[in-house]
Amino acid sequence: MLNLILFGPPGSGKGTQSERIIGKYSLVHISTGDLLREEVASQTELGLKAKEIMDRGALVPDGIVIGMIRKKLEEHKGGRGFIFDGFPRTVEQARELDRALSDYSEEVSVMISLEVPRQELVKRLLNRGKETGRSDDNLETINNRIDVYEQQTLPVAHYYDQMRKYEPVDGVGSIDAIFKRIVKVIDGVK
Ligand code: AMP
Numbered sequence: 224m225l226n227l228i229l230f231g232p233p234g235s236g237k238g239t240q241s242e243r244i245i246g247k248y249s250l251v252h253i254s255t256g257d258l259l260r261e262e263v264a265s266q267t268e269l270g271l272k273a274k275e276i277m278d279r280g281a282l283v284p285d286g287i288v289i290g291m292i293r294k295k296l297e298e299h300k301g302g303r304g305f306i307f308d309g310f311p312r313t314v315e316q317a318r319e320l321d322r323a324l325s326d327y328s329e330e331v332s333v334m335i336s337l338e339v340p341r342q343e344l345v346k347r348l349l350n351r352g353k354e355t356g357r358s359d360d361n362l363e364t365i366n367n368r369i370d371v372y373e374q375q376t377l378p379v380a381h382y383y384d385q386m387r388k389y390e391p392v393d394g395v396g397s398i399d400a401i402f403k404r405i406v407k408v409i410d411g412v413k
Contacts, residue, residue: 224329225250225304225413228311230380231337232372233365234344234351235394236401240337241308243402248409251299254308258291259283277359280367282312282375289319300327312376317383333412334383335405337394341369 225248229237238254245252259277262270273283288310299305311317324330339347345365352360359368383389390408394401 224302224332225409226307226324226329226332227304227409228307228331228334228383229337230334231394232339232341232344232376233368234348235337235339236347236398237308237337239398240402240405241306243398244306244405244409247406248306249303250306251295251302251304252306252308253292253295253310255283255288255291255310255312256308258295278364280359280364280371282371285313285315285319288312288316289323292320293323296323296327304332311379312372314378314382317379331383331388333408334380334389335408336380336389336391337401338391339394343395344369 227244227250229241229244231237238257241252241254244250259270259273263274263277264270269287273287276283292307292310296305307320311320321331345362348360348365349362351357352365359365380389392401392404392408
């Protein structure tokens with residue numbers, strides 16, 4: 224199986240590039256942000272709890288996110304592989320992902336990290352907020368989300384770097400140009 228982590232700050236293009244990657248490599252896309260937004264839209268107990276946290280730009284507790292991931296792994300085991308988008312966001316989540324994959328004798332193949340400067344992220348997210356009305360795409364929450372990324376999520380890059388699985392990719396440019404850079408990395412690990 225090919226198990227990719229698409230890593231990067233909010234607004235770095237993980238969702239957009241995930242769609243392209245799934246099309247080319249037939250992987251199952253797991254976005255914890257999308258899964259949480261589905262819970263919010265369905266007004267489940269979990270969704271009601273998550274909404275308040277997401278609107279602040281903070282992280283939902285590790286246990287909740289890991290539970291969602293384990294369920295998806297079980298549903299899609301035996302496929303071509305997974306693309307994890309917006310997960311893991313803490314070192315604890317990364318450790319749990321490794322444990323969960325090892326239950327299926329699998330492991331993370333590579334972490335592709337989209338590198339985009341902060342001012343470009345803010346610009347993209349404000350635009351998305353205008354276009355989609357996503358409630359956490361307002362200036363205050365955007366800044367919180369980027370701060371949370373720098374403080375709690377960046378250590379995850381170091382975690383995979385120690386295992387020689389960390390591959391930075393320039394995330395500025397056209398969607399096509401960035402996709403080509405990603406394909407080069409994926410084809411190098413396959
Ligand atoms: P995203 O769509 O990936 O930008 O995620 C939107 C929001 O969902 C984040 O700001 C967090 O509040 C929450 N979230 C998504 N993925 C995770 C995760 N792996 N761990 C904790 N919280 C998450």
